[in-house]
Amino acid sequence: MEGYDVVVIGAGNGGLTASAGLAQKGFNVLLLERHNVPGGCATSFCRGRFEFEVALHQLSGMGTPEKPGPLRMMLDNLGVLDDLEFVEMDDLYHVAMPDGFRLTLKTSKDQVISELQEMFPHEKESIERFFDLVYSYANQMLAAFYFKDPDASREKYPLLYSHAFKPAIDVLDELFSDPLLKAVVSVYWGFLGLPPTRLSFAYLAMLFFVFIEFKPFHLKGGSQALSNGLINRFLSSGGTVRFNCGAKKIIVEDGAVKGVITEDGDHIPANHVIANASQVSTYVQLIDPENVPNETLREMRGRTLSPSAFVMFVGFDCEASQLGITDSTTFLMANTDITDRNLNRMQRLDIDDELMVLSCYDVADPDFSPPGTCQANIVTLKYGDPWLRVPPSDYHRVKYRCGEAMLRRVEDIFPDVRKHIEELEVATPLTHMRYLGHPNGAIYGFEQYTKDSLFFQPGRFSPIGGLYFASGWTGDCGFQSTLEAGLSAANSIIKKPNL
Ligand SMILES: Cc1cc2nc3c(=O)[nH]c(=O)nc-3n(C[C@H](O)[C@H](O)[C@H](O)COP(=O)(O)OP(=O)(O)OC[C@H]3O[C@@H](n4cnc5c(N)ncnc54)[C@H](O)[C@@H]3O)c2cc1C
Numbered sequence: 001m002e003g004y005d006v007v008v009i010g011a012g013n014g015g016l017t018a019s020a021g022l023a024q025k026g027f028n029v030l031l032l033e034r035h036n037v038p039g040g041c042a043t044s045f046c047r048g049r050f051e052f053e054v055a056l057h058q059l060s061g062m063g064t065p066e067k068p069g070p071l072r073m074m075l076d077n078l079g080v081l082d083d084l085e086f087v088e089m090d091d092l093y094h095v096a097m098p099d100g101f102r103l104t105l106k107t108s109k110d111q112v113i114s115e116l117q118e119m120f121p122h123e124k125e126s127i128e129r130f131f132d133l134v135y136s137y138a139n140q141m142l143a144a145f146y147f148k149d150p151d152a153s154r155e156k157y158p159l160l161y162s163h164a165f166k167p168a169i170d171v172l173d174e175l176f177s178d179p180l181l182k183a184v185v186s187v188y189w190g191f192l193g194l195p196p197t198r199l200s201f202a203y204l205a206m207l208f209f210v211f212i213e214f215k216p217f218h219l220k221g222g223s224q225a226l227s228n229g230l231i232n233r234f235l236s237s238g239g240t241v242r243f244n245c246g247a248k249k250i251i252v253e254d255g256a257v258k259g260v261i262t263e264d265g266d267h268i269p270a271n272h273v274i275a276n277a278s279q280v281s282t283y284v285q286l287i288d289p290e291n292v293p294n295e296t297l298r299e300m301r302g303r304t305l306s307p308s309a310f311v312m313f314v315g316f317d318c319e320a321s322q323l324g325i326t327d328s329t330t331f332l333m334a335n336t337d338i339t340d341r342n343l344n345r346m347q348r349l350d351i352d353d354e355l356m357v358l359s360c361y362d363v364a365d366p367d368f369s370p371p372g373t374c375q376a377n378i379v380t381l382k383y384g385d386p387w388l389r390v391p392p393s394d395y396h397r398v399k400y401r402c403g404e405a406m407l408r409r410v411e412d413i414f415p416d417v418r419k420h421i422e423e424l425e426v427a428t429p430l431t432h433m434r435y436l437g438h439p440n441g442a443i444y445g446f447e448q449y450t451k452d453s454l455f456f457q458p459g460r461f462s463p464i465g466g467l468y469f470a471s472g473w474t475g476d477c478g479f480q481s482t483l484e485a486g487l488s489a490a491n492s493i494i495k496k497p498n499l
Contacts, residue, residue, distance in 0.1 A: 003269035004030040004240075006493060007260045009247040009286070010276030012040025012436070013479060014470030016230035017486030018274045020078050023237035025494050030268060031231075031239060032260070034246035039227030040276070040436055041443065042479065048423040049370050050315035053377055055443075056223040057191070057359045058216035058329060060207070061480035062086055069214035071480045074487060080229040085220035087365045092211055093357075094327035095184050098334065098412040103184060104327055109135075109212050116185070126175045130185065131208075133171065137163050138209035141202065165450045168196035168204045169338065183336040190331060190355045191478075193306045193381060193444040195342040200450045210480075216329070218361055222368075223479070246437075247277070252291035256465030272466045274489050278438045278445070279473040293463050306448070306477070307346050307381040308429030308441035312406050315423035320362050320374040323414050328363045332356040332378075332413055349386040349398065351405040356380045358410065373422065378406060384429035384440025399426050445473040461492070468492055 008019045011033035019031045037043055041055035063069030068076075075081045092105040092112065103119050105112045109131060116127045140160040144152040154161045163171070168189070172182040186196045188207050196204070219225050231241060242262070249261040250273050259269040275282040283292050283300060316323060334353035345354045362374035369375045390398050403426045410417050432441035462469065470489035472482050 001267050001269065003259070004028050005270065006030075006272040006274060007032065007247070007268055007270040008274045008276060008470075009250075009260070009282075010040065010437075010471070011035075011038040011227070011231065011241065011243075012276045012471060013042050013227075013482035014472070014486035014489070015040070015274065015276030016227060016234065017074075017078065017483050018276070018468075018470045018490045019239055019241075019486075020080070020230050020234040020237065021487045021490035022493060023234050023239035024078065025490075026238075027493070029234070029239045030270070031234065031241040032245050032247050032262060033241065033243050034263070034437060035435060036243045037224070037227070038231040038241075038243075039224055042223035042227045044222045044224040045425075047313070047425050048315060050313075050373070050375055050423050051222065051224075052313040052315070052375060052425065053222040053224075053359075053361060054311075054427075056218065056479060057357060057377070057379070058089065058211065059086075059218060059479050060210045060216065061214050062217040063214040064088070067214075069210070071214075071483065074484065078230070078233060078487070080226075080233050083229040083232070084225060087218045087220060087361075089216045089218060089328040089364045091327045091329060092216065093187065093329040093331055095187060095331045095333055096413045097332075101180070101333075107212060107215050112212065116181070119184075120178055120181045123176055123178055123181055127181075130171075130175050133159070133163075133175075134205045134208050137202070137205045141206065163205075164200065164202050166201045167450070168199045168201045171201045172196060172338075179336040183333060183338050186338055187331045187333065187355065189338070189342075190357050190379075190381065192448065193477075194448060195340060196338045197340050198343070198449060200448070203448065218328070218364060220365060220367075222361070226479075247286060249288070250275075250282070250286045250467065252287055252464055252467075255291070255463075257467050270466075272468070272493050274468045274470050274486075274493075276469075276471045276486070278436075278442075278471065279469060280439045281437060282467075282469070287464070291464065296463055303446040304449070305384070305440050305442040306444035306446060308384045308387075308432045308443050309379050309427070310351065310382045310402060310406070310429070311427040311431075312378045312403055313375070313423075313425045313427070314378070314417070314421055315369065315373060315375045316417070316420040317373055317422040318420045319366075319372065320360050323374070323416055323420060325358075325360045325363065325374070325376070325414060328360060330358045330360075330413070332358060332409055334409065346381050347383050347386065349382075349390070349402070351380060351402045351409070354380040354382075356406065356409060376410075376417075378410060380406065382429055384433060384442065387429040388440065390430075395430070399428050402426075402428070444477040445471065448476070
């Protein structure tokens with residue numbers, strides 16, 4: 001069997017950018033993907049006349065041509081930027097509660113502050129101080145961490161040191177007294193997987209910062225267009241891809257990678273492997289146990305899996321405005337609870353008062369769905385464990401029972417949705433498990449508790465020679481981070497001497 005310089009396992013974001021980056025530099029790369037399309041989470045599927053977006057709600061790090069963000073620059077370097085059309089969203093998010101509370105935050109810092117101050121005049125100064133803190137923290141973080149200041153110290157970056165490991169709730173409690181305000185400004189926890197009691201302030205601050213500075217985006221054609229652009233770039237640079245072809249084994253001899261065996265039984269020699277598959281399946285299923293250092297397994301056992309998601313994809317036979325949907329991103333908040341009770345909610349099977357996010361791509365891009373229609377993607381975070389205990393014979397009944405409960409929550413805010421449904425599909429944690437191959441269908445890799453947060457992540461390297469990681473399992477999750485992780489893994493190989 002023909003050998004390759006590098007075999008990449010998985011065509012999710014990290015696998016795609018790693019493959020494209022290496023092929024562009026002349027490496028002979030084979031990309032193996034178990035599914036029949038590229039993208040992993042970054043994909044779409046069709047039902048009736050709708051093409052549904054699977055994962056992307058808001059893309060961070062893009063910026064505008066005039067003020068490019070890191071992701072725009074990266075995609076430009078990869079040569080895919082001109083093949084894609086990005087759509088800027090003009091709201092950060094809208095928050096809606098069944099009691100009639102409504103608030104939209106636009107995307108400029110001044111607007112966010114004034115919209116919040118108008119709604120919460122009794123917390124006027126604290127709101128100002130919160131965003132000063134977000135910006136000061138983000139600037140210190142960028143200087144010390146991303147630009148790798150060699151002289152970083154507690155004295156030079158006091159906020160970074162005092163707030164990096166602080167739970168977001170501590171900051172909210174210090175600054176605000178109104179529970180509704182605390183819930184509204186921390187609602188992005190729904191994108192990060194942990195409630196503010198567990199989430200490091202660092203994540204909340206950085207998310208606000210990147211979305212305000214570089215604006216939230218979506219893409220014409222959805223995230224599948226991005227995945228298609230990357231795979232086309234890979235193929236035109238001489239890369240080889242095999243779909244419907246999972247990796248079954250990574251061959252390791254004397255502590256170093258020697259090749260990959262596919263699920264079809266092909267033996268492919270290679271001295272470098274980049275795993276976009278989860279770190280768990282790579283170390284536990286793909287590599288024989290005697291070749292995985294005990295320390296690596298011990299370190300991995302200390303981590304916990306992130307939640308998966310329950311997602312409803314709905315195609316409507318009318319335009320978004322007819323349903324009362326006026327913003328791209330609406331958080332449906334049943335209460336102001338931001339405590340650990342949210343972990344219990346994510347652990348239970350049924351849907352009741354969970355935080356949900358509803359994205360309607362047609363608001364920013366009226367051509368997203370067929371003329372006269374629109375679509376919504378509604379997500380709530382759920383751990384995989386309870387779904388694994390559902391007997392197969394009950395699965396459909398439980399799935400649609402939960403879907404019905406989710407729909408009722410949407411109706412609380414947009415009462416007319418039910419009568420305009422043309423297509424509806426539901427994905428559970430088991431769906432994510434099936435299509436991504438991740439344990440328990442975890443969509444954000446390992447949970448990003450403070451001890452496992454960006455400051456302590458294991459990174460793209462492995463103790464096994466020639467094995468690298470490029471995914472949300474060894475770094476931060478989200479589109480921007482995983483796309484960056486792929487290129488970073490590619491660069492580790494490109495920069496190796498004697499290759
Ligand atoms: C519902 C949902 C909503 C989200 N919303 C957002 C959002 O709004 N903004 C944002 O930035 N992020 C969002 N995310 C997160 C983001 O989509 C992910 O962090 C990111 O896409 C993960 O990329 P990845 O590189 O880790 O690969 P993944 O997408 O996890 O893909 C891994 C790939 O590896 C393949 N694979 C696994 N094992 C094998 C094997 N043995 N052989 C071959 N192939 C294999 C799988 O088939 C899959 O294609 C969302 C995710 C979900 C699920």
